[in-house]
Amino acid sequence: MKRIITLTVQDRSGVLNRVTGLLQRRQFNISSISVGPAEKEGVSKMTLVVEVEDDQRLEQVTKQLNKQIDVLKVSDITDKAIVARELALIKVASSSQLRSEINGIIDPFRALIIDVSKDSLAVQITGRPDKIDALIELLRPYGIKEIARTGLTALQRGHQPQVNELATFSLLK
Amino acid sequence: MNVEAKLEFQTSTAPKTGADLLIDLLIKEGVETIFGYPGGAVLPIYDAIYRAKSRIHHILFRHEQGMIHAAEGYARITGKPGVVLATSGPGATNLVTGITDAMMDSLPLVVFTGQVARAVIGTDAFQEADVMAITTPITKHNYQVQSITDLPRIVKEAFHIASTGRPGPVLVDLPKDITSGVLSEEPEEADIDLPGYQPTIKPNPLQIKKLADSLAKAKKPVILAGAGVLHAKASEELTAFVEKHKIPVVTTLLGLGSFPADNPLSLGMGGMHGTYAANMALYESDLLINFGARFDDRLTGNLQHFAPFAKVAHIDIDPAEIGKNVPTQIPIVADAKEALVELLDLPVSPPETVEWLEKLKQYKQDFPLWYKHDPNGMCPQWLIEAVHKVTNGEAIVATDVGQHQMWAAQYYTFNQPHRWITSGGLGTMGFGFPAAIGAQIAAPESTVVAIVGDGGFQMTLQELSVIYERNLPIKIIIVNNGALGMVRQWQELMYDNRISESLLHTQPDFVKLAESYGIRGVKIDNQEDLIASLPELFAYDGPILIDCRVLQQEKVFPMIAPGKGLHEMIGVKPE
Ligand SMILES: Cc1ncc(C[n+]2csc(CCOP(=O)(O)OP(=O)(O)O)c2C)c(N)n1
Ligand SMILES: [Mg+2]
Numbered sequence: 001m002k003r004i005i006t007l008t009v010q011d012r013s014g015v016l017n018r019v020t021g022l023l024q025r026r027q028f029n030i031s032s033i034s035v036g037p038a039e040k041e042g043v044s045k046m047t048l049v050v051e052v053e054d055d056q057r058l059e060q061v062t063k064q065l066n067k068q069i070d071v072l073k074v075s076d077i078t079d080k081a082i083v084a085r086e087l088a089l090i091k092v093a094s095s096s097q098l099r100s101e102i103n104g105i106i107d108p109f110r111a112l113i114i115d116v117s118k119d120s121l122a123v124q125i126t127g128r129p130d131k132i133d134a135l136i137e138l139l140r141p142y143g144i145k146e147i148a149r150t151g152l153t154a155l156q157r158g159h160q161p162q163v164n165e166l167a168t169f170s171l172l173k
Numbered sequence: 174m175n176v177e178a179k180l181e182f183q184t185s186t187a188p189k190t191g192a193d194l195l196i197d198l199l200i201k202e203g204v205e206t207i208f209g210y211p212g213g214a215v216l217p218i219y220d221a222i223y224r225a226k227s228r229i230h231h232i233l234f235r236h237e238q239g240m241i242h243a244a245e246g247y248a249r250i251t252g253k254p255g256v257v258l259a260t261s262g263p264g265a266t267n268l269v270t271g272i273t274d275a276m277m278d279s280l281p282l283v284v285f286t287g288q289v290a291r292a293v294i295g296t297d298a299f300q301e302a303d304v305m306a307i308t309t310p311i312t313k314h315n316y317q318v319q320s321i322t323d324l325p326r327i328v329k330e331a332f333h334i335a336s337t338g339r340p341g342p343v344l345v346d347l348p349k350d351i352t353s354g355v356l357s358e359e360p361e362e363a364d365i366d367l368p369g370y371q372p373t374i375k376p377n378p379l380q381i382k383k384l385a386d387s388l389a390k391a392k393k394p395v396i397l398a399g400a401g402v403l404h405a406k407a408s409e410e411l412t413a414f415v416e417k418h419k420i421p422v423v424t425t426l427l428g429l430g431s432f433p434a435d436n437p438l439s440l441g442m443g444g445m446h447g448t449y450a451a452n453m454a455l456y457e458s459d460l461l462i463n464f465g466a467r468f469d470d471r472l473t474g475n476l477q478h479f480a481p482f483a484k485v486a487h488i489d490i491d492p493a494e495i496g497k498n499v500p501t502q503i504p505i506v507a508d509a510k511e512a513l514v515e516l517l518d519l520p521v522s523p524p525e526t527v528e529w530l531e532k533l534k535q536y537k538q539d540f541p542l543w544y545k546h547d548p549n550g551m552c553p554q555w556l557i558e559a560v561h562k563v564t565n566g567e568a569i570v571a572t573d574v575g576q577h578q579m580w581a582a583q584y585y586t587f588n589q590p591h592r593w594i595t596s597g598g599l600g601t602m603g604f605g606f607p608a609a610i611g612a613q614i615a616a617p618e619s620t621v622v623a624i625v626g627d628g629g630f631q632m633t634l635q636e637l638s639v640i641y642e643r644n645l646p647i648k649i650i651i652v653n654n655g656a657l658g659m660v661r662q663w664q665e666l667m668y669d670n671r672i673s674e675s676l677l678h679t680q681p682d683f684v685k686l687a688e689s690y691g692i693r694g695v696k697i698d699n700q701e702d703l704i705a706s707l708p709e710l711f712a713y714d715g716p717i718l719i720d721c722r723v724l725q726q727e728k729v730f731p732m733i734a735p736g737k738g739l740h741e742m743i744g745v746k747p748e
Contacts, residue, residue, distance in 0.1 A: 009369075010368075010369060013317070013319075014305060014309065017306065017309060018309055021309055021310055022310070025310055056496065056500070059496060060493065060496075060497060063492050063493035064493050066492070066493075067491070067492075067493050068369070069313070069314040069334060069367060069369055069370045070369055071369050072368055072369045
């Protein structure tokens with residue numbers, strides 16, 4: 001199963017290496033990882049999407065991450081009410097004739113064309129990973145030249161529903 | 174002006190360097206001994222050591238691997254961090270085995286490595302190695318000092334991290350320009366700044382209560398005592414708890430001595446070469462209480478057959494160990510001593526264990542450890558018993574890795590804590606002899622015995638120079654079977670006797686070898702001579718090497734073959 005784990009870490013040299021090295025050594029697969037400065041100076045936030053077999057392995061991965069001296073906090077937010085986004089840039093082969101057709105496809109996704117050249121254009125989309133996957137599939141017939149994705153980043157919502165009102169929905173199939 | 178006075182003069186006026194500051198900080202941490210080896214990148218530190226000669230003690234080893242194992246032996250006996258100093262590049266990489274060993278066996282070390290100057294880091298400069306990357310997975314934490322103003326904090330944190338919680342090695346990489354740099358002013362006192370490191374020491378009272386309730390109901394409780402009991406210095410509390418409730422105790426390889434072996438409630442060591450009674454107790458138990466052991470695979474055997482009927486309680490200071498290998502119903506994150514004190518305070522009705530204890534007593538009687546004497550030579554098991562006798566069972570025993578290690582664990586019964594030094598998790602050949610050196614430095618008044626194999630001894634024997642130089646009266650027992658015995662045993666039993674590259678056809682003359690280092694050496698090849706001479710050899714006031722020729726075909730039994738469960742031991746009785 002895929003889990004979303006957020007880490008608050010001290011912004012010290014080597015901390016990303018500590019986290020990824022640990023996951024590799026303990027045989028956890030990283031689907032994506034995104035890192036950036038957090039609200040407090042000297043602190044960074046990482047969002048990991050990891051593949052784990054079962055609850056026991058999930059418990060291991062969070063405990064091992066917690067053991068790192070530079071890791072301040074580990075949260076598995078998969079089952080929480082969260083907002084989660086990824087950004088993707090997609091370069092699509094396109095002549096000027098096709099431009100408006102492509103525009104029609106990306107519009108419902110609230111994606112933007114952010115670069116245009118003679119024979120290609122670049123689309124920017126933000127959203128949940130499944131939404132990005134869907135757009136990529138729709139653009140594929142035109143010829144995708146390049147994709148760059150940031151990996152998921154996520155926040156817990158301000159209001160966390162009580163357990164009974166939480167409709168479990170899966171972000172990550 | 175004589176030379177001495179001139180030196181005094183120089184030291185008092187020389188400006189203070191980063192290296193001088195480092196030495197001051199070490200002294201402030203209470204460091205008495207540095208286990209070190211010099212080189213280019215640490216020359217500024219050696220210069221500071223020269224200046225600080227009267228205030229701190231440095232021991233020069235002959236190989237970085239030897240010195241770090243010595244620091245491990247020192248840490249095992251004192252509970253204090255062993256302090257290691259090596260140069261950059263090859264000096265640092267020679268430490269890798271020892272750092273990993275300390276990580277696996279939770280030994281506190283603070284390791285200082287030299288590094289090339291900051292300006293050339295990353296350029297493949299002479300003797301540059303990426304020590305931070307190399308040691309990240311094998312240290313509890315590591316630092317590269319980027320600014321001299323950070324040094325006081327980093328040193329303080331390094332000692333704190335190494336010695337608290339679950340102990341382990343911490344490495345501090347010191348670029349040469351930091352240690353050679355002249356201080357413009359004395360840096361300020363530093364505070365530890367570790368918001369991400371707060372080990373849990375006190376147990377959760379609800380969990381303790383849960384354990385007490387389960388204990389009251391148990392019919393077949395058993396305690397597994399690991400090295401965590403020793404790190405917590407909780408042997409007395411463990412014994413009090415065991416006596417109060419009459420619970421049988423199994424110790425792990427590294428937990429030997431945490432509970433007296435001669436106590437009737439002791440079942441001895443569990444695991445691959447443990448006793449039948451110990452392993453059957455774990456197998457049949459209905460409540461397994463693990464104090465500070467990490468359920469290593471050499472202890473558990475096949476996990477599917479491990480304690481299949483037991484509710485498991487696990488007390489460990491490292492939460493990540495709980496539930497890692499064995500599903501645990503009562504997890505208790507705590508220091509073993511704190512947990513035992515809480516447990517002792519609770520009014521628990523003692524479990525009804527009479528029948529259980531009777532059964533285990535029968536196992537002990539019916540299936541004791543065994544070996545057969547052979548008129549053709551010396552039995553290694555008997556040799557260990559003889560060493561036990563001549564030392565009244567009170568020596569500090571350091572072993573190497575192999576058959577002799579298992580025989581030492583089985584036959585040198587430990588009734589006191591902090592007497593046993595062995596490489597458990599990593600199983601590092603070459604560990605035993607230098608570890609004994611560290612132990613003798615830590616406990617100059619104690620009898621220290623190094624029980625080593627003829628194979629492993631040859632991996633770090635260069636440290637004979639150190640025991641000669643320091644006149645450390647270590648008794649080296651080479652259990653000489655002319656073989657990489659443990660490998661030979663596995664090949665005989667599991668590979669249909671295809672003995673592949675595990676016999677040592679040529680060996681040095683160990684007696685002459687010892688003598689060439691200035692050390693007394695003796696060779697003994699039969700039991701009569703051993704009995705006759707051992708008291709004198711042990712009374713000898715100085716280092717001595719005793720090359721004991723033992724029977725090559727002897728095997729370590731009983732045994733759980735790989736993939737088998739605790740209840741499937743082989744060799745529990747003589748054929
Ligand atoms: C550094 C290292 N290399 C290889 C091994 C594998 N190994 C384990 S026991 C053993 C044989 C040790 O022989 P010896 O030191 O003579 O001890 P014995 O088993 O004969 O008592 C070997 C090669 C190891 N544990 N460590
Ligand atoms: Mg041997």
